[in-house]
Amino acid sequence: MIDRDSPVTEDELHAHVDGELAADRQEAVAAWLASHPDAAALIFAWRAQAEAIRARYGAVAAEPVPERLKLDRLARNGRSWRGIAAAAVIAAFLVGGFVGWMARGASAAAPDSFELLTTEALTAHRLYIGEVRHPIEVGASESHLLPWLSRRVGTALRAPDLGGFDLKLLGGRLLPGINGPAALFMYESGTGERYTLFCTRLKASRTALRYNEANNFAAVHWVEGDYGYVVSGPADKFRLKSIAKAAYEQMENRPPASNRSSADQPMSRRGS
Amino acid sequence: MAGFQQSVEATIPALRRYARALTRNSDTADDLVQDTLVRALRSEHLFHGGDVRSWLYTILTNLNRNRLRSLARRPFLMPLEDNDAPDMAGPEAGQRDIERALAGLVEDQRAALLLVVLEGLTYREVAEVQGVPIGTVMSRLARARVQIKSYLDGERPALRRIK
Numbered sequence: 001m002i003d004r005d006s007p008v009t010e011d012e013l014h015a016h017v018d019g020e021l022a023a024d025r026q027e028a029v030a031a032w033l034a035s036h037p038d039a040a041a042l043i044f045a046w047r048a049q050a051e052a053i054r055a056r057y058g059a060v061a062a063e064p065v066p067e068r069l070k071l072d073r074l075a076r077n078g079r080s081w082r083g084i085a086a087a088a089v090i091a092a093f094l095v096g097g098f099v100g101w102m103a104r105g106a107s108a109a110a111p112d113s114f115e116l117l118t119t120e121a122l123t124a125h126r127l128y129i130g131e132v133r134h135p136i137e138v139g140a141s142e143s144h145l146l147p148w149l150s151r152r153v154g155t156a157l158r159a160p161d162l163g164g165f166d167l168k169l170l171g172g173r174l175l176p177g178i179n180g181p182a183a184l185f186m187y188e189s190g191t192g193e194r195y196t197l198f199c200t201r202l203k204a205s206r207t208a209l210r211y212n213e214a215n216n217f218a219a220v221h222w223v224e225g226d227y228g229y230v231v232s233g234p235a236d237k238f239r240l241k242s243i244a245k246a247a248y249e250q251m252e253n254r255p256p257a258s259n260r261s262s263a264d265q266p267m268s269r270r271g272s
Numbered sequence: 273m274a275g276f277q278q279s280v281e282a283t284i285p286a287l288r289r290y291a292r293a294l295t296r297n298s299d300t301a302d303d304l305v306q307d308t309l310v311r312a313l314r315s316e317h318l319f320h321g322g323d324v325r326s327w328l329y330t331i332l333t334n335l336n337r338n339r340l341r342s343l344a345r346r347p348f349l350m351p352l353e354d355n356d357a358p359d360m361a362g363p364e365a366g367q368r369d370i371e372r373a374l375a376g377l378v379e380d381q382r383a384a385l386l387l388v389v390l391e392g393l394t395y396r397e398v399a400e401v402q403g404v405p406i407g408t409v410m411s412r413l414a415r416a417r418v419q420i421k422s423y424l425d426g427e428r429p430a431l432r433r434i435k
Contacts, residue, residue: 018413063285065285071284
């Protein structure tokens with residue numbers, strides 16, 4: 001039965017335009033539109049929008065696929081040089097802002113201490129990400145994780161929320177570092193990629209984020225307030241730098257620009 | 273698994289179209305597609321059946337959201353997103369209008385609208401890609417259409433910053 005006056009919802013109008021309307025409502029909606037010119041005009045406008053979008057972008061699918069997107073090539077090379085170049089440019093932009101900001105306090109520090117820091121962190125990273133059953137000592141769900149590591153390392157630590165990168169905090173462990181105790185937080189993505197954040201006391205002046213790569217792994221380190229931090233992960237420069245930057249910003253308690261939901265551990269502010 | 277690679281390969285032109293409309297910049301779009309493909313190839317062992325196409329749209333949509341988040345922390349990078357070519361008359365101008373109208377949308381609304389009208393996904397598929405209930409997809413779609421209409425009708429609100 002067609003009820004010409006049955007209320008038609010706005011959702012049904014969209015469904016009508018998108019071909020998703022239930023079969024038993026089609027006649028009712030059509031009849032309703034015939035007697036409601038305002039709604040019919042709306043439908044007309046939405047269809048015109050869709051047409052304009054298809055007219056503008058539809059032809060892209062008919063373009064020949066560029067070489068760098070050919071699967072054989074990607075399977076062989078991972079990111080092609082062009083992709084890497086593009087990522088490097090973007091990363092340079094992203095980091096550029098940082099370097100400028102950091103430069104106010106930066107001065108040359110002994111490069112050796114940075115090298116040691118990165119080596120230490122990468123060694124721990126390689127050793128523990130391979131662990132299937134015991135990658136961490138204390139799980140993220142245990143409330144004493146942060147107080148414990150903060151106390152041993154000597155500064156109020158935060159485990160940054162990296163959910164925006166599809167990374168979940170597994171937990172952390174305490175490590176013997178060259179300059180004293182070190183904390184290692186481990187994160188894992190839905191696809192099984194693991195990243196670690198390493199933190200230990202380090203006497204050096206502040207530095208901007210620096211990227212280093214070694215044997216399929218890479219690390220980004222920075223120094224802030226007598227502590228050195230290293231984010232390690234697979235050698236994907238753009239992703240790693242983005243992650244390190246997000247970690248850096250959260251550790252420094254700067255509110256993120258986007259209002260993502262934060263599962264951030266409510267740990268105290270960094271002293272200083 | 274040759275079938276998997278074939279399905280991925282067959283989706284590349286559609287992914288490029290979606291990425292182009294999403295970013296409105298051909299280089300950025302192809303970078304996104306490339307990252308999507310690399311991620312898909314790397315995660316092939318984690319793909320347990322289902323629709324390869326939806327899965328690829330999901331990866332691309334998430335990668336773009338992450339990209340915009342990191343850009344949003346550096347607002348001075350915004351000009352990269354804009355298409356500053358001068359205005360033209362004729363059909364070109366109409367195309368530019370829809371481009372600008374899309375640029376003014378919030379990312380999740382833009383993705384929902386494009387997946388439906390450009391990529392032809394069902395509401396259910398879009399809900400899966402965006403990881404939200406169908407009701408949320410509907411309201412994103414509705415808000416996108418209202419905003420595009422008011423833009424094209426001449427209200428032209430100031431372009432909002434990408435979230």
